[in-house]
Amino acid sequence: MIAILLAGAAGAAAGAAAGELLAARAARRPVRGRGDRLLRLARRLGGRLAPRMPLPRDAAERLDAAGLAPDVRPADLQAIRGAAAVVAGASWLVVVPFAGAGGVLLSIALPAAIALAPEAIIARRIRLRSTEMLTTLPDAIDLLRIALGGGRSVPEALAAVGAHHQGTLAAELRRAAAEVRVGVPVQPTLEQLRRRCPADGAIELTALLARAHRQGAAADDGLRALAEDLRERRARHAIDAAARAAPKVQLVVALLLVPSVMLLIAAALLAVQR
Numbered sequence: 001m002i003a004i005l006l007a008g009a010a011g012a013a014a015g016a017a018a019g020e021l022l023a024a025r026a027a028r029r030p031v032r033g034r035g036d037r038l039l040r041l042a043r044r045l046g047g048r049l050a051p052r053m054p055l056p057r058d059a060a061e062r063l064d065a066a067g068l069a070p071d072v073r074p075a076d077l078q079a080i081r082g083a084a085a086v087v088a089g090a091s092w093l094v095v096v097p098f099a100g101a102g103g104v105l106l107s108i109a110l111p112a113a114i115a116l117a118p119e120a121i122i123a124r125r126i127r128l129r130s131t132e133m134l135t136t137l138p139d140a141i142d143l144l145r146i147a148l149g150g151g152r153s154v155p156e157a158l159a160a161v162g163a164h165h166q167g168t169l170a171a172e173l174r175r176a177a178a179e180v181r182v183g184v185p186v187q188p189t190l191e192q193l194r195r196r197c198p199a200d201g202a203i204e205l206t207a208l209l210a211r212a213h214r215q216g217a218a219a220d221d222g223l224r225a226l227a228e229d230l231r232e233r234r235a236r237h238a239i240d241a242a243a244r245a246a247p248k249v250q251l252v253v254a255l256l257l258v259p260s261v262m263l264l265i266a267a268a269l270l271a272v273q274r
Helices: 002-026 034-046 059-065 074-094 101-149 154-163 168-181 186-196 202-215 220-273
Strands: none
Touching: 034 074, 059 074, 059 101, 059 186, 074 101, 101 154, 101 168, 101 202, 101 220, 154 168, 154 186, 154 202, 168 186, 186 202, 202 220
């Protein structure tokens, strides 16, 4: 039993450590101390097994969409999965002989949690970034349309809009403009911008900007129509979110408020009978 508890604590700590590492790197601040040590530990534990670990084909694109690249690489995900395999083997040797059936379940659940935690974090970050970008993307598109209509180039328009906005989308626009300033061609920069922006409409936006840069074609009508369409999508998203919130509120009322009221009524009845 003690072995199971210790193994459970170790697995929970490992899962939390992996989440902390990815979250710290996602904030784009230097990861030193404990974060670096955790990454080195994962590489040491799973380094030999990492090349054999399965990885989704779109892992690099998902890391871009989550805002984790280039700080977190697909090889890091493989190293974490390799470390999970090592933990699984060690638990089978140490826990199972002493804990029986409970040890078997634990030796399966803990490595699975360690291996799947990064994917859950990535999916959550993509969802949050997409929602946040969708709230500001229509206004940013309008500003890009005005800047391009005023005679600015695509990189200049990206820099101007990014400088006058805050948030994740503005940061990505500033990053794209900075890449062009240091010599990266516009077309690959727009492709990377598309990969880092998981919001609806990002594909259409980068396609319009690429055509405007490559052919010098006016993008006014296309950008205006895209901004209007995204506003409609944003409104539908808000309505859907409100609809999904209603059952959750009802669940809270049913599980928490109603039992508490019943307990109060029962206490009052008991007091009257006494």
